[in-house]
Structure formats: C-alpha cells, structure tokens
Amino acid sequence: MQTNWDDLRIFLAVARDNSLSGAGKRLRLDPATVGRRIQKLEAALQTVLFTKSPQGYALSETGQALLVRAEQAETAMRAAVAVLQEQSDRLSGQIRIGAPDGAANYLLPQVCAAILKENPDLEIQIVALPRVFNLSRREADMAIAVSAPTAGRLIVQKITDYKLHLAVSRDYIRDNGAIRSVADLARHNVVGYIADMIFDRELDYLEEIGLTKVPLASNSVSVQLNLIRQGGGVGVVHDFALSAAPEVARILTDEVSLTRVFYLIRHEDDRRNARLRRFADRLCNGLRAEVARLEALT
Structure with missing residues (x-):
C-alpha cells in the first residue's frame, strides 16, 4: 500500500x-x-x-x-x-527601463546587475536619454523621472530623495584658487546643462543658485562630470556620482545643497501585471539602497 x-x-x-x-x-x-x-x-x-x-x-x-x-x-x-x-x-523576459543619464550611469548598472543575478532568465535594457519617455507609445516598460507627471494614465511611485552639491576638481582649485563663497563663482568657469535642452525644470540647478553664464555645457550629466574631472570648472554634481570621480570634491556644502526626487513611472494598463510590479518593487528597493550607500561615502 x-x-x-x-x-x-x-x-x-x-x-x-x-x-x-x-x-x-x-x-x-x-x-x-x-x-x-x-x-x-x-x-x-x-x-x-x-x-x-x-x-x-x-x-x-x-x-x-x-x-x-x-x-x-x-x-x-x-x-x-x-x-x-x-x-x-524568478522574473523572466525583457524589461526596458528609460532613465535620465545620471541614474542610468551611476545607479542602474549595479542595481540591475544584482537583479539579473537573482533572475538569470531576465533581460534588462537600460535606455539612457536626457528626456521624458512616452510610455503610451511603449518606448519603455517603465521610466525613472525627476518630477512626477500630472497628466496621462500613469502609475507614479516615489523611489527616493537624492542630494546634489557644487563640486570641483582638486587640479582646478590648485590652478585657479579656492572658492570660499557663492559670490566667488562669478569669476570661475561653470559647468552645467545647455539651457534650451533642459527637459525638466527640476534640472535647472544653476538658475536656482543664480548662475546664468555656462562656458562649458552638455545635456549629459556624465559629460558634465567628466568636464569637471578634467578641470574645466565647477558644477552641480549628484552626491551618488562622486565615488566615480575621486579627483572631484564637494565645495560650499553649507551654502548650496539641493534635494531632488526620483520617481518610477509605469503605464496604468500595467497595474495588474504582476511581473512588472515585482520588478518595479525590486528596482525601487535597490535604487533606495544604492543611493543611501553612495551618499554615505561622500
């Protein structure tokens, strides 16, 4: 029996x-x-x-x-x-994430690599573009944004706050002298965004500080950081990116300290998609932890 x-x-x-x-x-x-x-x-x-x-x-x-x-x-x-x-x-299949290049360069690689290690049948695509993604046209399955959209059939989820400060290379300070106040910035080269290519007002950091002349500009955060690393001037840098540029240091942290927010945006039609929801949860948790880890290094 x-x-x-x-x-x-x-x-x-x-x-x-x-x-x-x-x-x-x-x-x-x-x-x-x-x-x-x-x-x-x-x-x-x-x-x-x-x-x-x-x-x-x-x-x-x-x-x-x-x-x-x-x-x-x-x-x-x-x-x-x-x-x-x-x-x-375990998750499987293809998931495409649209992201501004700051998050795409300095956060998503390590977070997505960790998710893929746990889910080897998954295929993650990171589309790094300094613009807003159109999820209705299915340009991506989900997108990271620096401001919460107010229109459209979208699911908006706050991921985390993040910090930005003025930063400059040690070589630049050696060659051009110390920067002791915001007023001193007027006589220094400034690195920032191309004004007419700022796709979100949350990124207009320099206007918030009162700087309008930008001798070295790019629509890419990673290019801006490389300009600063090469001694091109002083600019606003994500704290979480500083570990990738050890020759760059924050300055005037008491006078200039900016806080922004990352949001995860998904299409409303995906609300019942358990696969995307589970991936979104893992992504948000990973990004929160990685921002906290990297900011603690500064």
Missing part, C-alpha cells in the same frame, strides 16, 4: 507531540479526525504505529522505522517546495 504525503504529515505530528490533541493543534484538525487518520493509516499498512500509554502516544518499533523514512520524505518535500517557490518568484 502506498502512503501519501498527507498521511505522513499527520503521522509526524502525532509522533512529535505524543498526543492526538497536540497534533491536532499543530495541524489545525480535530483530535478525533487525527485519531481516525492514524487508525486508517495503520489499517492500510497492516501494522501498529503507536501504543497508547499514560504519557500519550508512543511509537512502536514499526513506527520508529517509519519515522526515519517520514522525516526523510519531509526534508525532500521542503526542499522541493523551496525550489518551486524560488523558481516561481
């Missing part, structure tokens, strides 16, 4: 609790039901598994032999369930 896992599960509960009532509590079954199931199992196996005593239900010699096999089956069952749960929790 073959026994099933449910038979063994009840047998193990009685063997471990030495009582029908204890096993019933463990299994959330009525003790009488547990007793009937044990009697049925003994009848099917044509043997006695327990002997009743004042101390409760004690295993017979045959019961002791079955206990060893049942525990082996339990271990195998738990291992199988763990594998199935792990496989069912």
Whole structure:
C-alpha cells in the first residue's frame, strides 16, 4: 500500500507531540479526525504505529522505522517546495527601463546587475536619454523621472530623495584658487546643462543658485562630470556620482545643497501585471539602497 504525503504529515505530528490533541493543534484538525487518520493509516499498512500509554502516544518499533523514512520524505518535500517557490518568484523576459543619464550611469548598472543575478532568465535594457519617455507609445516598460507627471494614465511611485552639491576638481582649485563663497563663482568657469535642452525644470540647478553664464555645457550629466574631472570648472554634481570621480570634491556644502526626487513611472494598463510590479518593487528597493550607500561615502 502506498502512503501519501498527507498521511505522513499527520503521522509526524502525532509522533512529535505524543498526543492526538497536540497534533491536532499543530495541524489545525480535530483530535478525533487525527485519531481516525492514524487508525486508517495503520489499517492500510497492516501494522501498529503507536501504543497508547499514560504519557500519550508512543511509537512502536514499526513506527520508529517509519519515522526515519517520514522525516526523510519531509526534508525532500521542503526542499522541493523551496525550489518551486524560488523558481516561481524568478522574473523572466525583457524589461526596458528609460532613465535620465545620471541614474542610468551611476545607479542602474549595479542595481540591475544584482537583479539579473537573482533572475538569470531576465533581460534588462537600460535606455539612457536626457528626456521624458512616452510610455503610451511603449518606448519603455517603465521610466525613472525627476518630477512626477500630472497628466496621462500613469502609475507614479516615489523611489527616493537624492542630494546634489557644487563640486570641483582638486587640479582646478590648485590652478585657479579656492572658492570660499557663492559670490566667488562669478569669476570661475561653470559647468552645467545647455539651457534650451533642459527637459525638466527640476534640472535647472544653476538658475536656482543664480548662475546664468555656462562656458562649458552638455545635456549629459556624465559629460558634465567628466568636464569637471578634467578641470574645466565647477558644477552641480549628484552626491551618488562622486565615488566615480575621486579627483572631484564637494565645495560650499553649507551654502548650496539641493534635494531632488526620483520617481518610477509605469503605464496604468500595467497595474495588474504582476511581473512588472515585482520588478518595479525590486528596482525601487535597490535604487533606495544604492543611493543611501553612495551618499554615505561622500
């Protein structure tokens, strides 16, 4: 006669609790039901598994032999369930993320690499463009933005705050002298965005500081940082990017400290898409942790 896992599960509960009532509590079954199931199992196996005593239900010699096999089956069952749960929790298929190049260059590589390590069947595409993505046209499955959209059928989720400060290379300071105040910036080269290519007002840092003349400009955050690294001038830099440029240091941190927000944007039609929702959760958690880690290094 073959026994099933449910038979063994009840047998193990009685063997471990030495009582029908204890096993019933463990299994959330009525003790009488547990007793009937044990009697049925003994009848099917044509043997006695327990002997009743004042101390409760004690295993017979045959019961002791079955206990060893049942525990082996339990271990195998738990291992199988763990594998199935792990496989069912893994993500697969292609997911495309649109992102401004600051996040794309200094945050997404390490975060997405970690997600891919956990989900080897996944294909992640990072589209780094300094502009707003059109999710309605399916340019991407989701996008990171620096301001929350107010129109369109979109799911908007705040990811995290992040900090920016003025920064300059040590070579530039050596060649051009210390910058001790915001007023001093007027006599120094400034690196920043191309004014008519700023795609979001949240990125107009220099206007907020009161700087309008930008001798070295780019629509790319990574290009701006490289200009600063090469001694081109002083500019606003993401704190999370500074670890990639050890020759660059923050300045005037008490006078100029900016805070911005990253948002994750998805199309409303994807609200019920469990796959994208799970990926979005992993992405947001990873980005929060990575921003916190990198900012702590500054």
